Amino acid sequence: MKNVRIAVIGIGNMGSFHARQFFDHHVPNAELTAVCDINSERLDWAKQTFGDCIQRFETPEQLFAAKACDAVFIATPHYDHPSLAIQALQSGYHTLIEKPAGVYTKAVREMNQVAEQSDKVFGIMYNQRTNPLYQKVKDLIEFNELGDIKRTNWIITNWYRPQSYYDAGNWRATWRGEGGGVLLNQDPHQLDLWQWICGMPKRVRSFMSFGKYRDIEVEDDVTAYVEYENGATGLFVTSIGEAPGTNRFEISGDKGKIVIENGKLTFWRLRIPESQFNQEFKGGFGSPECWKCDVPIHGENEQHVGILKNWVNAILNGTPLLAPGVEGINGLTISNAMHLSAWTDDWVELPLDEALFYEKLKERIVNSTFTKKSENVTLDVEGTY
Incomplete structure (x- = not known):
């Protein structure tokens, strides 16, 4: 295979x-050959944009049966990611999904089991890993x-979203x-990076507001x-209702502190570890000698295209997946x-009680009385399958 046919x-x-x-x-060595959407207006847009050389399908079943591609990228609303990925993998297609992996881990675990049994390349659009x-x-x-590591803090409140953003889609x-608000829509990248860099926690305690800043039923402040x-x-603070917002990731360890803010990495490095200084120092008041280091950063931040290139290279050449x-x-x-x-x-202990989470989520769905006030809502943000 010289080129990967993509749908x-x-x-x-x-x-x-x-x-x-x-x-x-x-994306080198990749060719768009098909698109799929249940919204006829989006398929009309695809025809006008790409012409008749790109095949158009109304359902994934039609797409998979047509053998019009080698690999599929799933960019639908969140709930559909696991089920569509399972279909694609079982139908013999390399698969890439948009974030998040899904809404609840029970479904994502089932997806992962299928992926692990498959010989196809399975990735996720965690484009911040290219940074x-x-x-x-x-x-x-x-x-x-x-x-x-002693402490991690991530304040990520620059996800400002006005009411019109939520009014633009009736699934939003x-x-x-x-299936959620700021945590599930905006923060999957930060939550992924947090655990990718610092590891998974053993337990969690959170406080959140639902519809605090906007006329929505899900969380908008956490x-x-x-x-x-x-x-x-560790501490994780996020919101869609603050302007101007902050994006500051801080990690404190025995040998110093790292801060990422405003696109810059700064390393406050201790001359000797804090634990060693504490054992050896006898002078009463004092603290370890600290050097402020501006760490040089090399490499291009390709974001989404970087993940696409990596996925295609994994399909063609066996390159390890970044995500x-x-x-x-x-x-x-x-x-x-x-x-x-x-x-x-x-408190919630990890591993998570997946059944309990799913039960509580279903309760919120069944008992919801929330209705969108906008009369002109659409489904044009994440895909309309």
């Missing part, structure tokens, strides 16, 4: 963006430059349509506290745990 399922905002990347040859800033932090921690910000196996603690699809369950586990903690007003 995109769900050609809303993100799906159409990715389809253009393939069609415009921004050399986060790659460098991961490298510093893996090579023990920071020592044992509902338990039935989206403060969560986590504890790790080694005794380290394996099976790892999508990790950040979602933290998100589910935060929701469950807020719903039960209690």
Whole structure:
């Protein structure tokens, strides 16, 4: 195989963006050959944009049966990611899904089991993993430059969204349509990076508000506290209602502190580890000598295209995936745990009680009385399958 034939399922905002990347040859050795969407208007758009050389399908079943591609990119609303990925993998197609991996880990675990039994390449669109800033932090921690982690803090409140954003889609910000709010829509990248760099916590306690800043029924403001196996603690704060917002990721360890903010990585490095200084210092008041280091960052941040290139290279050449699809369950586990903690007003231990989370989610769907006030809602944001 010299080129990978690609189909995109769900050609809303993100799906159409990715389809253009393939069609415009921004991804070497990849060729857009088909699109799929149940919305006829989106298929009309595809015809006008790509012409008749790109096949158009109304259902995934039609697409899979036609053998019009070698690989599929799934860019539909969140609930459909696991089920469509299972269909694609079982039908013999390499598969890439948009974030998040799904809404609840029970479904994602079933998807992962199918992926692990398949010989197809399965990835997820965690495009922030291409950012050399986060790659460098991961490298510093893996090579023990920071020592044992003591505390992690991520304030990510620059996800500002006005009411009109939520009014633009009738599936947006509902338990039935989206399955969550800021944690499931905006924060999957940060939750993934958090665990990718620092590891998974052992328990979670969260506090969140539902419809605090916007006329929505899901969470729009979250403060969560986590504890790790080694005794380290962490804080995750996020909101869509603050302007201007903050994006500051801070990791404190035995050998210093790392901060990523405003596109820059700064390493406050201790001359000797804090634990060693504490044992040896006898002078009463004092603290370890600290050097402020501006760490050089090399490499291009290719974002979405970087993940697309990596996925295609994995299909053609066996290149290791930067964002394996099976790892999508990790950040979602933290998100589910935060929701469950807020719903039960209690600590949530990991591994997560997946059945309890799913039960509580279904309760919110069944008992919802929320209705969209906008009369002109559409399904044009994430894809309309």
